[in-house]
Amino acid sequence: MIYRIEAFDRKTEFLVFEEDLPSGCDENLAAIMNWSCKQEGWEGYDLSNNQLAALEKLLERNVFDPKYTFQLTCNGR
Template structure:
């Protein structure tokens, strides 16, 4: 599974940037997101500030701000 955080501009709702998550982060991401079922590969989730902060720690990069709407997408490789 490939996971990507997408940041959308709050005003225009256009995609501003993406952050690709590292491979093999499924177990940690399951904890962060509170998933109880396996992902199919076509899901998208709005991220709360606390979820975004945990994902920032996972990827080792700060990206969260109030100017964007953040979503996590799950994609089949």
């Protein structure tokens, strides 16, 4: 599964950038996102500021910018 953070411009709602999360972080993601079941590969989630901050630790870099809204997508390989 490929997990990706997507940033959308708040005004235009256009996708501005994407960041793939490192592979092998499924257990950490499940805890951060409070998932109770395995993801199927088509899901998308709006991210809270707390969730994004936790995901930034997995990325090992900051991506937050108040100009954007953030989502997490799950994509099958």
